[in-house]
Amino acid sequence: MLKMYDFAAIERKWQSRWERDRLYRTADASEKPKYYSMDMFAYPSGDLHVGHAKNYSLGDAVARMMRMLGYNVLHPMGWDAFGLPAENAAIDRGIDPAVWTTENILNMRRQMRLMGTSFDWSREIATCEPEYYRWNQWLFLRLYERGLAYKREAPVNWCPHDRTVLANEQVIAGRCWRCDHLVERRNLSQWFLRITAYADRLLRDLDRLAGWPDRTRTMQRNWIGRSEGVAVKFAVEGLDVPIEVFTTRADTIYGATFLAVAPEHPIVPSLRAGTSADRAVAIDRFAAELSSKSELERTSLMEKQGVFTGAYAIHPLSRERVPIWLANYVLAEYGGGALMGVPAHDERDFDFATKNEIPIVQVILPDTAEAAAPLDASFTEDGRLIASDAFSEMSSGRAREAIAARLAEMGAGEPRVTYKLRDWLISRQRYWGTPIPIVYCDACGEVAVPDDQLPILLPPREHATGEGSPLGSIPEFVNTTCPKCGGPARRETDTMDTFFESSWYYLRYLDPHNDRMPWDPQRAAHWMPIDQYIGGAEHAVLHLLYSRFFYKFFHDEGWVAGGDEPIERLFHQGMVLRDSEKMSKSRGNVVGIDDTAERHGVDAMRLFLMYVTPPEETSNWTDAGISGRVRLLNRIWRACEPHFGVPASDAIAPDAQDDSDKALLRAVNLVAKSAVDETMTRRFHYNTTIAKLDELVNLMTAASSQAPSPALQYAVRTLPIIIAPFAPHIAEELWERLGNKTSVHLERYLEPDTRALTVDEITLVVQINGKVRARIPAPAGVTEEEALALALADPNVRSHLDGKEPRKRIYVPGKLLNLVA
RNA sequence: GCCCAGAUGGCGGAAUUGGUAGACGCGCUGGUUUCAGGUACCAGUGGUGGCAACACCGUGGGGGUUCGAGUCCCUUUCUGGGCACCA
Numbered sequence: 001m002l003k004m005y006d007f008a009a010i011e012r013k014w015q016s017r018w019e020r021d022r023l024y025r026t027a028d029a030s031e032k033p034k035y036y037s038m039d040m041f042a043y044p045s046g047d048l049h050v051g052h053a054k055n056y057s058l059g060d061a062v063a064r065m066m067r068m069l070g071y072n073v074l075h076p077m078g079w080d081a082f083g084l085p086a087e088n089a090a091i092d093r094g095i096d097p098a099v100w101t102t103e104n105i106l107n108m109r110r111q112m113r114l115m116g117t118s119f120d121w122s123r124e125i126a127t128c129e130p131e132y133y134r135w136n137q138w139l140f141l142r143l144y145e146r147g148l149a150y151k152r153e154a155p156v157n158w159c160p161h162d163r164t165v166l167a168n169e170q171v172i173a174g175r176c177w178r179c180d181h182l183v184e185r186r187n188l189s190q191w192f193l194r195i196t197a198y199a200d201r202l203l204r205d206l207d208r209l210a211g212w213p214d215r216t217r218t219m220q221r222n223w224i225g226r227s228e229g230v231a232v233k234f235a236v237e238g239l240d241v242p243i244e245v246f247t248t249r250a251d252t253i254y255g256a257t258f259l260a261v262a263p264e265h266p267i268v269p270s271l272r273a274g275t276s277a278d279r280a281v282a283i284d285r286f287a288a289e290l291s292s293k294s295e296l297e298r299t300s301l302m303e304k305q306g307v308f309t310g311a312y313a314i315h316p317l318s319r320e321r322v323p324i325w326l327a328n329y330v331l332a333e334y335g336g337g338a339l340m341g342v343p344a345h346d347e348r349d350f351d352f353a354t355k356n357e358i359p360i361v362q363v364i365l366p367d368t369a370e371a372a373a374p375l376d377a378s379f380t381e382d383g384r385l386i387a388s389d390a391f392s393e394m395s396s397g398r399a400r401e402a403i404a405a406r407l408a409e410m411g412a413g414e415p416r417v418t419y420k421l422r423d424w425l426i427s428r429q430r431y432w433g434t435p436i437p438i439v440y441c442d443a444c445g446e447v448a449v450p451d452d453q454l455p456i457l458l459p460p461r462e463h464a465t466g467e468g469s470p471l472g473s474i475p476e477f478v479n480t481t482c483p484k485c486g487g488p489a490r491r492e493t494d495t496m497d498t499f500f501e502s503s504w505y506y507l508r509y510l511d512p513h514n515d516r517m518p519w520d521p522q523r524a525a526h527w528m529p530i531d532q533y534i535g536g537a538e539h540a541v542l543h544l545l546y547s548r549f550f551y552k553f554f555h556d557e558g559w560v561a562g563g564d565e566p567i568e569r570l571f572h573q574g575m576v577l578r579d580s581e582k583m584s585k586s587r588g589n590v591v592g593i594d595d596t597a598e599r600h601g602v603d604a605m606r607l608f609l610m611y612v613t614p615p616e617e618t619s620n621w622t623d624a625g626i627s628g629r630v631r632l633l634n635r636i637w638r639a640c641e642p643h644f645g646v647p648a649s650d651a652i653a654p655d656a657q658d659d660s661d662k663a664l665l666r667a668v669n670l671v672a673k674s675a676v677d678e679t680m681t682r683r684f685h686y687n688t689t690i691a692k693l694d695e696l697v698n699l700m701t702a703a704s705s706q707a708p709s710p711a712l713q714y715a716v717r718t719l720p721i722i723i724a725p726f727a728p729h730i731a732e733e734l735w736e737r738l739g740n741k742t743s744v745h746l747e748r749y750l751e752p753d754t755r756a757l758t759v760d761e762i763t764l765v766v767q768i769n770g771k772v773r774a775r776i777p778a779p780a781g782v783t784e785e786e787a788l789a790l791a792l793a794d795p796n797v798r799s800h801l802d803g804k805e806p807r808k809r810i811y812v813p814g815k816l817l818n819l820v821a
Numbered sequence: 822g823c824c825c826a827g828a829u830g831g832c833g834g835a836a837u838u839g840g841u842a843g844a845c846g847c848g849c850u851g852g853u854u855u856c857a858g859g860u861a862c863c864a865g866u867g868g869u870g871g872c873a874a875c876a877c878c879g880u881g882g883g884g885g886u887u888c889g890a891g892u893c894c895c896u897u898u899c900u901g902g903g904c905a906c907c908a
Contacts, residue, residue, distance in 0.1 A: 004860065173905085215825055219903060222824075227907075247908060260908090304906085329906050339908045348906050420907050540903080600860095611846075612833060618901085625833075628846050631860060638861090681837080688835065691845035698845090701862085765841045770889040772841060796875080810888055816840050820888050 004630075005637035007601030011729040015113055023743060024118040028510075028523060030072035036527050037063045038506060040535030040543075041078040041125075044104035045085060048111040048593045049583055050609065050621055051576040057606040058573055058615045059534045060117045061686060064725035065679040067118075068749035074527060076509040077112065077119040079105050081128035083498045084162055084178060087432040096461045097432040101128055111593045115602050116728050118745070123509045127501040128432070132508065134455030135518035136500055137437040139550075141448055144438075148194045148553065149426075151438075151446065155264060155332055156190055156425055157183040164429045165190060167497060168422050169223070169542045185293060187264075191436060191494060192423040195549045199224055199419040201564075202548055211569030211682070219540040225420025230404045232340065232413040234259055234313035234322065239270055243313055243324070246335030246418050250407070251399035254388040255342040255363035257353065259313050260306065260327035262337040263287035268309075271324065275310035282307045286326055304329050304352040316412040317389065317403070327352060335418055343378065350378035363387050364396060424546065426497040431461065431470035433495030441482035441489040450483050456491070469493045502543050503550040506530055506566060524554075525561035529568045532682065537572035544570070569682055574618040576609070583621075591621050603727035604629040610726060611690040632694060633730055636719065639700040642708075643716045644737040654710035661711035664703055665756045667696040668715050671722050673752035686726065693723065720744045766791040767818040768800040784811040791817055 018024065039059035042052070063075035079101075086097035093100075105126060112119065125132055143149040157166045161181040165188060170177045195202075203224045206217045229248035236243055243259055261267065263286060272280050286307045306327035313322045322340075329348055330339055343353030344362040353360055362372045364383040372386060382396035391399050407413025427436070435456045437449035449456060459477040471477050471493040482489040504518070510527050511519040547566055555564035575582065578589040596605050607629040613619040654661075674689040696715065703712045720735035724744045735744035764778040764787055774794040778787065788809070791797050801821055808820040 215903075218825060222904060225904095225907065229908080245908080249908080329908095331907060334907045342908090346908070348908075351906090418907080537902080614834085617827095617834095620833075622833085622847080624847055627860060632846085634860065677837085683837080685835095685837090687833095688837095688845085691835070694845050705862095763841070767840085767889070770840095770887090775841065808888060810840090812840055816889090818840080818888055 004634055005730065005733075007603060007633070007730070008598070010733045011114075011116065011597070011602055014729045014732045015116060018118075018743075018745075019113070021743070022122075023745060024075070024120050025122055026072065026074045026120045028526065032070055032072040034527055035066045035071035035073045035532075036506075036530045037066060037073055037075050037532045038509075038530050038534070039075075039077065040533070040539070041080050041502070041505060042108060042112075043080045043083065043085075044101050044108055044126075046104045046107065047590075048108055048115075049576075050591045050593065050596060050605065051583060053115055053593055053596075053605060054576050054609040054615070054619065055534065055536075055573050056112065056115060056117050057609050058571075058684060058686075060115075060606075060728075061610065061725045062532060062534070062679060062684065063118055064728065064745065065675060065749065067745070068721075068725065068747060069676070069679070070748065074123075074509070075119055076123040076125075077117070077121070078123075078125035078505060078509065079108075079127065080498065080502055080505075081105065081126040082133070082433045082495075082501060084164075084430060084432070087430055090432075090461065098128065098461065101126075101432075114593060114597055116606070118728070123512045125505060125508050125512050127498070127505065130455045130457055131513075131515070133434040133458075133501070135508070136434040136496060137449070137454050137456060138451060138518060139504065140496070140500070141437055141451065142557065143193060143553065144448055146553075148197065149191060150194065151189060151191050153187055153189040154192075154425075155185050155187050158186040158188070159183050162430075165425060165427060167425045167499070169424075169545070170497075185291070187291070190425055190427040191492075192425050193549075195424045195546070196419060196421055198549050198552050199226070199421050200417070201552055202421075202545065205548075205565055209565060209567075209570075212567070213537075213570060213572060216537065216540045216544065216570065216572070220545055223421060223541040223545065227418045227420075229416055229418065230400075230407060230413050231336070231416040232316060232407055233411075234316060234340070236267070236271075236324070237312045237314065237321070238274055239267070239311075241267060241270070243267055243338050244336050245338045245340045246416055247340055249342065249345065249396075249400070250403040250413075251382075251385060251391075251394075251396040252342040252345040252363055253315075253340065253403055254318060254385075254391070255344045255361045256315060256322060256340040257343060257359045257361055258341040258349075259322055259324045260330045260339050260341050260349075260352070261324065262330040262332035263290050263326050263328075264332040265330075265337040267338075268326065271309045271311045279308070279310045283309060283326060286328075290328055304348065304355055306352060306356060308356075316407060316410065323358070325352075325356070333422055334420065344375055345378055345380055347378045347380060350375075361387065424497075424549075426500055427494035428497055429469040429493075430495055431458070433498060434458075434500065435471065435477075436492040436494050436496060438492040439480055439482060439489040440492070441485060441487055443487050444482055444484045444489075447482055447484050447489070453483065458495075471495065499543055499546050503546040504554070506547075507554075507560070519559075521559050521561065524559065528560055529563060529566050532569050532571065533567045534571045534573060536575075571616070571682065571684065573615050574613065576619050576621055578621045580620060596626070600626050600630050601633070601729075603730050604633055607632065607690060607727055610686045612687070614685045614687055632697060633727065635697050635701055636723070636730065637734075639697060639704055640716050640719065640734050640738070642704070643713065645739070654714055660699075660703060660706075661709055662756075662759075664696075664699050664709075664711045664715050665753075666759070667692070667699050668718055668722070668750070669752045669756045671696050672750040673757065675722065675725065676749065676752060690726065693726075718750055721747050721750050725749075762814050764790060765816040766794065766797050767816065768797065769820055770818060771800075773797050773800045780814055782814070784809075784813075784817070787811060787817045791819065 039056055063073050067073045081101050086101045089100050090097040140149055157171045159166055159176040159181055161179045171183050176183055203226055206221055227248050229246055230250045231244050231246050233242040233244050272283050306325040309324045311324045313324055315322050341349040343350040343360040345364055363386055365386055366383045385391050385394045385399050391402055437456050439447050441447055459474050478490050480489050480491050507519040507524055510523040551566035552564045554560045578591055583590045604626055608626040612625055671692045674692050678685050678689055700715055720731040724731040731744050760780050762778055762780050764776045765772055766774040774797050776790050778790055804821040806819040806821050810818040
């Protein structure tokens with residue numbers, strides 16, 4: 001007799017057999033209902049660790065459960081294969097990024113197979129392959145045709161370490177999301193995608209995403225940042241062009257004592273031209289000082305600063321002269337880069353006005369105040385208007401409408417909705433990405449590359465240097481001919497943000513080898529939306545927002561049918577820590593897949609990762625913890641071993657003969673019920689399912705020392721089915737040794753039997769004044785009167801009643817009797 | 822500063838609808854088997870008191886609703902996450 005089941009041999013055996021039998025290939029046509037179950041694809045960084053394993057174990061359990069519950073499950077995997085780490089590794093070690101990436105993919109694919117995942121590898125994709133990125137280029141051209149991709153000069157985030165620009169979403173607290181360096185600000189001509197055109201739909205449709213975590217929806221809502229207000233035109237003395245400002249507080253307009261514009265505002269040159277030489281110098285100096293400062297430096301880190309331009313605007317309602325300032329706290333890219341300063345009712349304006357000795361005029365009184373008193377801070381809440389001509393005495397709410405209407409009448413203002421969301425900057429000055437399919441011709445200007453010239457292949461790496469835009473240093477790549485006039489032309493040398501690829505990869509899985517279209521719309525109509533998407537919360541405003549944007553575009557183009565949201569249900573798994581710290585190579589605390597598989601087996605690893613915490617929580621890896629799961633698997637093996645080779649009598653659950661039989665049958669069904677419930681409610685707390693499995697195995701171990709009963713035989717025969725989604729290898733081996741010829745993973749999951757789950761004896765809890773005083777065994781159908789009689793017969797209950805008559809009685813059938821004395 | 826989530830034994834966690842708090846596992850203690858070892862088996866394990874029956878206390882702190890609160894309400898502390906001059 002083996003002391004330990006031979007997990008290494010068993011796991012190897014079944015992995016190769018599954019592959020040989022193509023067990024996890026998904027047919028597009030099926031009688032069964034479709035279920036698209038997707039894990040976020042992997043960045044090929046080199047090695048998988050148990051943090052990845054937690055993610056894929058969960059996704060795999062869900063996919064396997066749904067298959068066994070009768071769904072046609074699509075469960076693919078692929079590689080987010082473009083990106084900077086490959087390029088940096090290439091620079092550091094002198095290898096081609098393509099080679100580095102391919103080697104990593106090979107290794108990680110091996111590790112994913114080693115984990116016993118049930119991915120359909122026939123649909124595998126890698127975004128760095130021309131077969132994939134040509135459709136990136138194709139999609140870019142469609143966006144370009146619709147005016148949703150455009151190039152413009154703008155102040156952008158530049159990471160000096162990674163030597164590229166970044167999208168707004170990729171700057172975390174002023175730092176690069178990848179390398180954590182402070183970003184700088186540069187004015188560069190860059191490619192953007194017009195995600196702001198979808199801002200309203202992206203916001204509104206969040207309400208429909210009931211299957212998404214609230215916090216993710218909240219993050220997206222805040223990121224989109226919709227504000228309703230008024231765009232107000234202030235005429236400028238001596239100029240034909242007015243300054244337009246955006247405000248959500250039109251009710252405070254009579255308190256506007258200055259205008260503030262960003263140094264980048266287009267009116268600044270005109271203002272500079274009309275001012276004194278001294279002031280012009282001050283303006284230049286101020287603008288120059290700010291131009292290289294990142295938004296973080298300009299905002300959070302700096303005091304409010306400004307220079308007076310010498311120019312004045314005319315207040316549209318009061319007709320008073322209002323000084324125009326340049327200010328560092330005005331964002332160039334929001335609200336038109338200009339604001340009206342109302343120091344009495346805005347904290348920032350108050351701060352600025354105080355520093356620059358600008359008058360503070362109070363126009364809103366708190367509802368509780370009688371008269372205006374000098375302010376030592378701004379009052380930013382709603383109240384009642386004063387010193388506002390005809391609008392005085394109105395409430396803030398009414399005044400906002402009335403003033404907006406008045407401004408509209410005068411042609412000096414109009415309602416405006418503004419978003420914090422900015423267009424998605426997709427240019428990257430890096431090599432390892434999708435070339436943007438545009439050429440520049442001296443005669444024709446910016447020209448889109450025709451579809452039949454796609455893909456524009458990434459040239460071999462050896463010609464590119466690490467400096468500047470790498471593609472720009474390869475003349476063979478840059479120099480081309482204009483598709484329109486045939487004259488000499490230069491290619492765009494920027495590559496695309498890798499989030500472009502990941503915004504649509506879920507559609508390519510549906511049709512991975514199509515060479516005429518990125519995907520067949522009919523397949524999209526069949527498989528979309530993704531029923532269950534599992535991945536980290538760190539993509540809440542990146543990948544998950546961009547994907548929604550792309551899908552809405554696809555929907556508008558008619559390339560997908562049904563709704564315009566790609567993801568029905570979303571689940572964020574938690575991280576895995578080691579010694580309460582994030583695993584990283586530099587800390588040397590990485591727990592690898594290979595090592596863990598070798599020492600404990602992957603079934604034990606999968607069970608541990610699902611058992612240690614609910615999947616959305618952060619878990620801690622411990623060696624003691626996994627040995628508990630190894631122990632469980634050994635106990636399962638030993639409980640089943642005496643039944644190996646014994647022909648199965650029949651597949652029907654036997655009638656329980658005695659209490660221990662009943663308990664055993666009930667335990668079997670409790671595991672199944674938990675597994676089914678956790679799957680169908682999408683809670684995925686399989687930790688509780690596995691705890692119930694422990695209880696079952698405890699009972700089976702106890703029953704093994706008795707004479708074999710039909711209930712135990714039934715439990716043994718059923719066990720492989722109920723553990724199959726969680727420990728797929730041992731399940732298969734037990735299944736085979738118990739005499740079955742086909743894969744356990746093709747079986748139908750055990751349908752929980754209500755009859756087996758019901759108990760006929762309960763523990764009646766008797767409380768006196770809400771405190772438990774007795775626990776009395778009672779028949780399940782015990783009536784209130786019977787329960788009372790049982791309770792009153794209990795000595796402890798009697799002593800606590802102390803001869804008193806219960807005033808009140810609360811009875812919860814089959815559970816509890818509370819007597820109030 | 823604003824928004825969101827959380828706090829339960831020595832540890833991870835369970836308690837899905839207000840109804841037996843601590844399931845299950847880890848660890849620890851005692852025992853069995855074994856030449857020995859443990860990744861085997863059995864039993865015990867929230868705190869205090871008690872031989873015991875049992876009693877009291879106990880789900881971050883304080884208050885409340887209720888026959889009854891880990892669960893609901895108010896308040897407060899701490900931890901984690903997100904946003905952060907967005908006019």
